[in-house]
Amino acid sequence: MPELPEVETMVRGLRPALAGRLLGTVKVHDPFLLEGTNCATFEHLASGRKVERIDRSGKWVLIILEADSGVIVIQPRMTGAFWLVPPDRPEHARLTFRLQGSDQVVWYCDARRLGKIRWHDTLGDARVACARSQGPDALEISRDDLAHRLKQTSRSIKPTLMDQKVLAGIGNIYADEILFASRLHPERVASQLKPAELDRLHAAVGEVLHRAVEAEGSSFDAHYRTVLGLEGGFLATNAMYGRAGRPCPHCGNPIVREHIRGLIGRSTYYCPRCQPPRVRRA
Template identity: 40%
Template sequence: MPELPEVETMRRGVSPVAGARIRSICFPRRPRLRPLSVEPSRAAFRRRASGRTIRAVERAGKRVVLVLEGDLRIVFEPRMTGLVLLGEPPSEEHVRARLRLDGGPVPELLFWDRRGLGVLAAWSMEEFSDRLGPARLGPDALALGRGGLRARLGASRRAIKVALLDQRAVAGVGNIYAAESLHRARIHPARSCRELSAREWTRLQRALEDVLREAIRYEGSTLSDGTYRNALNQDGGYQNQFRVYDRAGRPCPRCGDAAVVERIVQAQRATFFCPRCQR
């Protein structure tokens, strides 16, 4: 968390900053909190990015990317609790960076992170390619093309749920949307990738794409901890559409009273599924 739909929602929400100039960059001192990871360093980040114009706002997997003039990229990696915001933050004490802007419709862009696990980087195009190019990050889950999911994962011996979380294979999928997609495709999360038929791969890719697009329309999922917010500090809505995620012990929406959702652990992550309709 956040996953592709949440980060895409952030990207769309902060897109009005395109065309603005970064006047200054502030990293508020938070001595009681875990420090945010900034690359290459706070001083170098300021030197690289200050005074540059934001040309575009893009996404790389689970990261928001500001494309600056001069082939520089600012990369926001939210990880567990990070948010990229234009509106008032959920709390002032967890604002980790402020980019003050000129020449656009908003005065500043914020990076907020409650736990401080996120990363903020200012990279040249070469550095960006080294860290997030095809050798390090797989194709986006919404840009796989026909048969792309099977081509990336079909030879793996891993459980399909575990394989879907591999960002080197497919970028953007996390725990929530892997579970929801597998339920929609009627595939058991513990099955080996190599066991799936061509028809099942087609069904799974369609389910994955549908779930991700639906979640984007709902502006992502805000879980019970309330951490995720969109760029204007508002809740997402897809959590109200969950079929299996975090619904252990409740009836399967497909099977009704004939089966309840179960929870198992795979690769140290909780997995939710229906033992009756997911085979």
């Protein structure tokens, strides 16, 4: 469930706790999440290093160590989360960062163990790994780059927006909000959007994601919390996600929940009146 706004909230919360700090012991509690290296190697490489800064790439968290001595990349995927507050080890803790000269501990927890933890020797290696599986960040992509990328596929617009190789950061919740704000049906063919529709879509990507970052993301159950354990506020004000049968905030007609073509097993919420499958005649 962490999409771009939730991961951005994690990164902003981690910065004051980790940036510029010297790591003490780093401990992996669950080797299942670790890819490309073993626990002993990872712990040896990371422990005792100074954190230079925390970055985000799409839905990934990058913990960049000083003097290009390594990068820890964490993909929270569905249920990964960071915790600063609990003094004792929380449930589902998979990775622990202790800090030198402090009692502060940063926990990475992941109930469903879908998340991934990777070590990269250099920032260059980490950037290559990001670029291999992610397109431009959704908050940075230009209108023309987005338009060009959507032209390349005959898929529906919703699964295309959620394809991290097209642009990085959008998942199921924000795809629905963005398409509502753009007045586009989720099954519109990505390559057939008109220039005016591409304008609306590009504006909506930035507008919706910025609004969600301001609200510190979305929480619909205990899985996602900010690093202080607080709920994100986005779902208190959102238009579509989780609101089947309730009135569309624009036209008042009931919001529909469906499984759309190309996205089996995931719910899509939209307004059939405001988001018609084809362009209405003017």
